[in-house]
Amino acid sequence: MGITVHELTYYPVKGCAGTSVETSRVVGTGLEHDRVFMVVDAVDGSFRSQRAMPAMAAVRPAVRDGGRELRLDADGAGELVLEVDPAGKRIPVSLFGTPVGDAVDQGEAAADWFSEVLGAPSRLVRVRDGFDRAGWGETPGRAAFADAHALLVVSLASLDGLNARIEEAGGTGVPMNRFRPNIVLDGCGAPHDEDLMRRISAGDVELAHSVRAMRCAVPMVDQATGLRAGPEPVRTLAAYRREPVYDNKVSFGLKAAVLREGVLSVGDAVEAEWYANGAPDPGRPAS
Template sequence: MSVAKVAALAYYPVKGLAGVPVESAEVGPTGLLNDRLFMLVEPDGTFLSQRKLPAMATLRASLSGDGLRLSAPGAPALEADIRYDGKRRDVSLFGKWFGQGVAQDPAVDAWFTDRLGTPAALVRVTPEHERPGWGAHRGLTGFGDAHALMITSQASLDELNARILEHGGDAIPMNRFRPNLVISGWTEPHTEDKVLRMTAGAVEIGYSARGIRCAVPTVDQATGAKSGPEPTRTLATYRREPAYGGGVSFGIKAAVLAPGTLRVGDEITVHEWIPDGADPAPALR
């Protein structure tokens, strides 16, 4: 097997908004620095995502010191101070996790409401936020769906696109899957499924569970418009996961076992593999 390396890194300051590609990142217990520290919520605290509002893909957030800058195509940018603590509001994810977030500047809420055409408020994780994941390695996460890292491989995308093209569809880019870490160098598709424990640069990573995909990969991340049915239609022909309720998978969710610095080009070393045909995650959900 050829040498596996980190091919790309990205973090998502606001859950559901555009990602920020980086060449290097500090990685802590909840993932890449500043990943999914913020989240948009409805008036009742339910999180908002591209599942409901695909246009979120075109909105961008960037962090600089204690400031947050928001931008969108054809709209005025907005800069606001980050509120690390203060007024709290109850929030929830998937009706399974219920916690609190720190309310941000009302001007930020108004900006998002105008852009999305529906009431939206921005919250940040609280200083004491500590939310465990689940699976073979639980780890911790901020406002991610349930885990610190989403990991994919180039070989897996190449296999998927070959199948899509075979049936007359158009190839899709990796950003449809919104990964934190993309691995190149593996020749076999979905090798990531078999990795129980690995290091990437100075970071030790543990497999949590398969990455079961919702409708978000059908959203064009450049335009914020749904362009389905791919890749879900093709994934359904060979990536059904009976142990996860019949969903389709692409990539893995993972926990940070030892923090450190991660850089594009860092080598991947697998220390422990999952036995063929096995998956320890479903029994631990």
């Protein structure tokens, strides 16, 4: 048995819960509907993240009617159903301190709902038509409101290898959702095989290696409760997955760019072109 697609997940609102699907269209910025919405500070337009607000993990968005409607739900906050505004008022927004242009504000009801849930004045925005943001790395690709790349690819073998180390040290393994991948692969022969994939073909889609994924504090957040539950898995990753050229951050997973759009489904066979001597480091993004 070869490598197959085990799971597909998109995250409609950056930092909030994902939606797992059996089939997805893959567009230039990743899985359809992935991170097309973002919560921002109501004053300066900077993005909100689980890094500072882990409660975002417990917000459950659902895209409806082909993206024309968005349902938001969180324990204790009730449900809000929004008619998506693709062309309304625009406000400037930023990611990691870098302006990324204007995004479409989704109105007062969404702003009030997120402000209450997160305990800080917030607004919900959507990517505007024509939004085109470059990634970086060996194959930069394009991204919507993802950190910098279209897709995050992780293998079950990598998670199994990590959890074996955690459990050997007396800890409890973590679920895959701690890493918030878009594509989970089954059938890889060894942990971190995805690091060595130069090209990936599956379904109608072709992907390319951008960078290895550097991890922050988000994997220490319980994605069901929105509470920090560290120090694992970052503590164990730090023992064997540090990347000296990235200020000793830890890596887990592959960030990939979309070379060919199409349809991707769970169960699709995966064909990979492999690096002969390990994946090269693509260097830092241009500042």
